[in-house]
Amino acid sequence: MRPIVVVDTNMLLVPFQFGVDVFEEIRRLVPNARIVVLKGSIRELDKIAQQGVKERKYVTLAKKLISINRVEIIDREGPVDTELVRLAKEGAIVATNDRELKRRVWEAGGRVIALREKNRLELF
Numbered sequence: 632m633r634p635i636v637v638v639d640t641n642m643l644l645v646p647f648q649f650g651v652d653v654f655e656e657i658r659r660l661v662p663n664a665r666i667v668v669l670k671g672s673i674r675e676l677d678k679i680a681q682q683g684v685k686e687r688k689y690v691t692l693a694k695k696l697i698s699i700n701r702v703e704i705i706d707r708e709g710p711v712d713t714e715l716v717r718l719a720k721e722g723a724i725v726a727t728n729d730r731e732l733k734r735r736v737w738e739a740g741g742r743v744i745a746l747r748e749k750n751r752l753e754l755f
Contacts, residue, residue: 636664636744637718638702639727640672640679640711643693649749654700656752657726660744664724667703671711716741724754 636657645653657666673694680690697704707714712732715725719741726744727733733743733755747753 634661634664635718635723636661636666637715637723637725638666638668638672639715639725639729639732640675641728642726642744642746643668643672643676643697644679644689645728645746646696647689647692649746651746651750651752653726653752654696654702657744660752660754661724665703666700667705667723668697669711669714670704670706671714673704675711726752 638653638657642653645651654666657664676690676693680687696702707717709717712729712735715727715732716735716739719725719736720739724742724744725732725736727736728746733745736743737755743755744752745755
């Protein structure tokens with residue numbers, strides 16, 4: 632079965648904060664991965680875009696990267712972090728930099744992709 636990597640909202644902004652191509656890095660770490668984003672993460676991006684000009688620019692570019700990389704957007708009912716933990720329990724790998732979310736995923740027996748040394752992603 633093809634591995635699934637679910638990208639959290641904060642990871643979608645990494646390319647603009649640290650210059651790391653998260654989609655290329657995910658493909659390096661998990662070849663042939665099905666990369667997905669929750670619809671709730673898109674809503675979170677829209678809220679971030681309201682914070683200022685720079686944020687709006689980052690969000691616009693993040694959405695373009697989602698499109699260019701043909702990332703599938705999936706709709707789940709609950710809060711984003713709760714759904715990410717549920718997906719981790721189902722075997723998905725969660726790409727995030729959120730410390731608390733990483734802890735919750737690990738406690739649920741899941742795996743995490745996170746930024747390492749501000750220049751690459753690593754699978755934990």
